[in-house]
Amino acid sequence: MEREGSSNHWDWNNPETRRRLEDLFFDERGYIKSKSEESKEFWVFFERFQRFQVLQKQKTRRSDVGEEEGHKKKLADLPKEYDPRYRINMSIILSREAERALHGHQKKGHKSRNYEDIPIDKLTEFKKAILHYLDFNQRQSFGKLTKLRKERSSLPIFQYKDKIVQMVRDHQVVVVAGDTGCGKSTQVPQYLLAAGFGHIACTQPRRIACISLAKRVGFESLNQYGSKVGYQIRFESSRSPATKIVFLTEGLLLRQIQRDSDIPQYQVLIVDEVHERHLHSDFLLGVLRRLLPQRPDLKVILMSATINIKLFSEYFDQAPVLQVPGRLFPIQVIYQPIPQEEAVSKSEKLDPRPYLRVVQAIDHKYPTDERGDLLIFLSGVTEISTVQEAIQVYATHTQRWIVLPLHSTLSIAEQDKVFDLTPPGVRKCIISTNIAETSVTIDGVRFVLDSGKVKEMSFDPKAKMQRLQEFWISRASAEQRKGRAGRTGPGVCYRLYAESDYDAFAAYPVPEIQRVALDALVLQMKSMGLGDPRIFPFIEQPPMSSIETAILYLKDQGALDVYEELTPIGNLLAKLPVDVVIGKMLILGSLFSLVEPVLTIAAALSVQSPFLRNATNNPECTTARKPLESDHGDPFTLLNVFNEWLQIKSNRGSNSRKWCRRRGLEEQRLYEMTNLRRQFKELLKDHGMLQESETRTVDRYRRQRQHKERKELHQLKREHERTEKRKRKVLKLQDEELGTSSDEDKKSSKERNNSVDIQDVKFKLRHNVDELRELSGAGEELSSRQLSLLKLIVCHGLYPQLALPDSFNSCRKDSDQVFHTKSKQGIVLHPTSVFSSNPELLQVDEDQEEVNVNDSKNRGLSSKHQIVGFVSLLETNKPYLVNCVRLPALQGLLLLARSLDTNTDCCRIVCDGWIEMNMEDPENTLHLISEAVKVRLAWEKVLRSRLEKSNRRDFDEDDKRRWRREIDGLRAASG
DNA sequence: CTCTCCCT
Known part of the structure; x- marks a missing residue:
């Protein structure tokens, strides 16, 4: 009686009821995991199923067609080939509790669970629904699978499946040439896996290609391999020990080879898009050619468009070529x-x-x-x-x-x-x-x-x-x-x-290798022990002058010695994934207590500029950017941007996306910077340049709060992944009268604010914002002494990329300021530089002189003169200085110049044979030079001893004390 | 008064 009654008032939608059913039927052993995304999907299905059943009951009340048959026909468009044999065995899907409840075997001790008020017919009904759900899902998968099979077998490359496998079995290197649409990138790895090859790596020139190919190939196998298909790019990986096929970038594979030249982790290497002739792929081919004799078991497949195939085949000793037609419309x-x-x-x-x-x-x-x-x-x-x-x-x-x-x-x-x-x-x-x-x-x-x-x-x-x-x-x-x-x-x-x-x-x-500077390439070659780069058998030789220039530069920078062997600095530079210029900043920076801002600047100079060009036309943006600008130069503006952003990020409740939009900043670049600076820091630690940071003590309250926040973030991420399906928006025509675009922008930005900022969630899962902000000193202003040391570190990295303002600049208008370097005359500031809009910062201001002469040591000297360090020289319409820093000329040159020549009475100093300084106080000049020399010796000594010790982790206390003393002395002298 | 495109 009671059961009848409760059955009448039964409500499937009651959350409490649902929770209890979930408790009962979904558990860790079950096919539907409790509280999983799938359980949510199940309830959606369940509601449809219920509605459907009501409908069906009305229709088929007197019909002979069984209820079940009816569902099957309506629930999905299923292929005829589907066979109920594929059904999951029901006995394994139910939890023990559920079985007991269904069979009325509940023991007395389990009364606390209290299922008795759930009517048995509801339990049976629910069980049936689960069965249908699982069956439905399986049929869907089955349908998808047959459709995919059909699609895959209609690809041009499918005809060559066995041929490809056979060729790879018979030869160490095979070239597969096929044009767009032939399916080589998605199919070849799968063919090889199916044929019994394992540990397959497939390189791509671009990161996005790695992700989308892994996704596609995973999908084609209906994830039946689960984590067997994955990707790995810098800072992101879906790889697991179970991964059999991995898509990765060429650059990443090269770094892996640099760490272990035998790459025992791979059995098959597929190098895709070799025809694009990127620096990385050309180099990779060279490295692989060297590796083949050492790894006779390794298989290499080059994949290319049907372009210049002979070149690749010949380079690998007449490797066999398979040509596959593409599939394009006329x-x-x-x-x-x-x-x-x-x-x-x-x-x-x-x-x-x-x-x-x-x-x-x-x-x-x-x-x-x-x-x-x-x-x-x-x-x-x-x-x-x-x-x-x-x-x-x-x-x-x-x-x-x-x-x-x-x-x-x-x-x-x-x-x-x-x-x-x-x-x-x-x-x-x-x-x-x-x-x-x-x-x-x-x-x-x-x-x-x-x-x-x-x-x-x-x-x-x-x-x-x-x-x-x-x-x-x-x-x-x-x-x-x-x-x-x-x-x-x-x-x-x-x-x-x-x-x-x-x-x-x-x-x-x-090919790129014939157009670009080869500094980093030569450095990496040296580090990989590939011998003299002049005689390295590249697929197509770069110009000898490029190699010579690179070697000369690396020698000049102290990365190579006179025998062209790697020095300790060179060895470290080769391991840092940045330009030599940036690497030098990092290395020198790690000697001082100023690593954090150096890390930030190095990261900022290694990513695309976060400043959006478009925003330059927007006066609101330019005003909002103003407070971020630094008088000292563009790298310092970037430092300010990062630090301010980090403040916003750590301030709960403030919206960094909006903050960035108002300033015309691409937030993605700031996320990238955060990843980069962490990688730099870890590499410097690994090589003994930085000490392991002490584990910080966090109070319990804070730890709990962090734990809770992380849990919420994970939840948000899962939620996002579940509902991810990218909805393509419909674009609007621009209005004839006035651009409705601004209105539209406001609306869409509002919409964006309401949705989860998945990048923010990922960022906060990856980094501890509070810790990051505290460690990086984002909230604190640098003292002028720290700032001037930081400038010296940056410019030491840039050296000899220094430019002198032309002496007539004060007579020229803002955009016509002219500069000279040792090898190039008449360069202008890039319009994005702070100095371009504030050229007075680089000019000798006669009024300011009075103010500056408060330091007795510098009296009467050209301390007011500024020189400009720059990150790169770029010629488009005109030659431009890009990413500039200003530096007091005298101090900077005395500390950085490779050579300093003076005449007998010390009233002139010539630096590096091209910059001349006229000194007013010869006696003081001598004193200054000797000070500078002392500092430079100390600098070098500290650096050398740190590098030499870099293999040993155990700095003794004496070392540390000595270094600290020297560095302090150095800081005082250069500040 | 402004910069093709990737990547460790």
Whole structure:
């Protein structure tokens, strides 16, 4: 009776009821884990199932069709091949408690559990629902699996499956050449795994490719391998001991080889996209060629587009080649060379008219209800803006296009817009750099418009200057660009050059190794014991002058000795994943109690600038940025940005995303910096340059709070992962009258604020913000003494990258300030530099002189003169100094210059044979020089002894005391 | 008055 009664008032939706059922049926042994994401999914299913059953009862009350049959037909579209044999054996899915409850075997002692008021028919019903749920899921998986099998077997490469396996069995090196869409990157690793190979690594030039390939391959196997497919990139890994296939970046594999040249952890190495000819992949091929005889059991598969295959095959002793056809739709090519008068416009600005004409032609020729977006390839950001402006006018007028720029200096949010959808009858017009050639793949592109131009970085070894210049693309690039039109259907490629131009293009782009500075490469080669880099058998030799320049530079920097062997410093530099310049800062920085800001600056100079270019036009942003600017130079501005951001981060309740947006900062770059500085710190510790930090004592209250917060963060992360499915937004047309964009921005930013900031969650799981803030001293202002030491450390890293202001600068306007280096005259400040907008900081201000002469030692000397340290020299339209620091000339040069020459009466000092200082007080000059020499000797001694001891961890107390004394002396003298 | 693109 009682049971009947409670059954009538039964409510499946009662949370308490649900909790109790979960307790009873879901446990650790069960297929549905209690409180798991799956249990949530189950309840969603359950509600549908209940509704369905009610419906079904009404319909089939008098029908002969069994209830169960009915469900099966309605619940899912299942393939005919499904066989109920695949069903899970029910007996194992229920917890013991549940079985007892169902069979009424509850023992007296278990009364506390109190299931008796749950009616037995409800228990049975619930059990049935679980059964259906599991069955439903299995059928779904089964359906997915058959669909995937079909897809996989329709890939062009599928025909060659056995052939590939056989070739790999028979040869140590195999080349697989296949064009876009043949499926080589996803299938080859799986074929090899299925054939019994294990420990498979597949390298990719880009991080995102590693993640998406691991995801795709994991998905194709329906995660039946579980964690058997994974990826590993810097700072991120989904690898586990069970991983059989790992996708990793070329750079990461090279670091692994540097640690253990035999890489015993791998049996098969697949090097993908070798045709792209990146510095890393060319080097990796060289390293592997050396390794093969030592590892006869190692299998290497090179994967390439069908480009220049002979080169790769020959490099590996005529390795066999398998060519696989690609799968692209046909693409019509239309050559439309730019008329003479538009090709060379007077303003030297790109003429957008030929581009606009193509857009209009598309509107004219193709009905708006036909699918297809347009992708325009241009060489650079300014070109994109010019063309964008012109097309936007037309787009606003016709309401048929949404114009989107795409390049790497755009905020990540803006880059992601190219994946959004358009309203019906509207096409996307994506105007892009070569980022869309390989790195960003946009489906749905039907039209490609190719300018035929690309900007490429080259290197001038004489001035140690980077040069960014525009060139014609290669035929290979032209084909790659064209191919972007045929991914989802037949396409059209408009080329704004003549077919004869195309024929005159180079066949391939110049490999990176032949264009860039090889400092880091040579250093790494030395550290890997690869011998003389001049005679290393690269697949294609870099210019000998590049190698010589690199060796000379490394010698000059003390990384190589006269025999071109690694010095202790060089050895350490080779292990730091940064430019030599940054590595030197880190090494010197670790000798002082100023490591923390040095770590931050080194990290900041190793990532893309967090300052978004777009925001420079926004006056609100520039005002909000003002307080972050440092008088001392750009690296210090970056330091301020990081420290301020960290303050915001550790302040619960404040929104760092909003803080960044207001200042036009890309927060992602700050996250990257946090990861980098931690890696630097750990490497310096590993090599004995820093002492292990004492474990901090945290009071119990705080520990509890941290524990609770972490739990919540994990919960948020899981929640996010469950609901992750990226929803593509529908883009809006720009309003004809006034840009509704600002309104739109506000709205979308609000929406974004409401959702979980997953980057913030991940960041807080990875780093202890409070600890980070306290350790990095983010809240504290540096004393002027610390600041001046910090500058010296930074400039010691930069040395000899120093520039002198031209003596007539005070007569020039802000943007025309001229500087000189030893090897290059007439350089200007990059407009992003603080000094560019505040050039007076670098000028000798006669009024200020009075104020400065309060230090007796410096009386009458050029302490007011400033020299400029810079991180890099970049020539675009003009040669620019990038990332500048100012340094008091006298102090800086005395402490940094390689050579100091004086005349007999000491009224002149010539530094490094090019900077001359006129001294007013010869007696004091001598004193200063001897002080400087003392400091430099101490500096060197400390460094050497630290490096020599770096293999031993046990510094004795005497050492420490001595170092501290010397460093203090040094600090006093240089402050 | 401004910078192609990756990566340890």
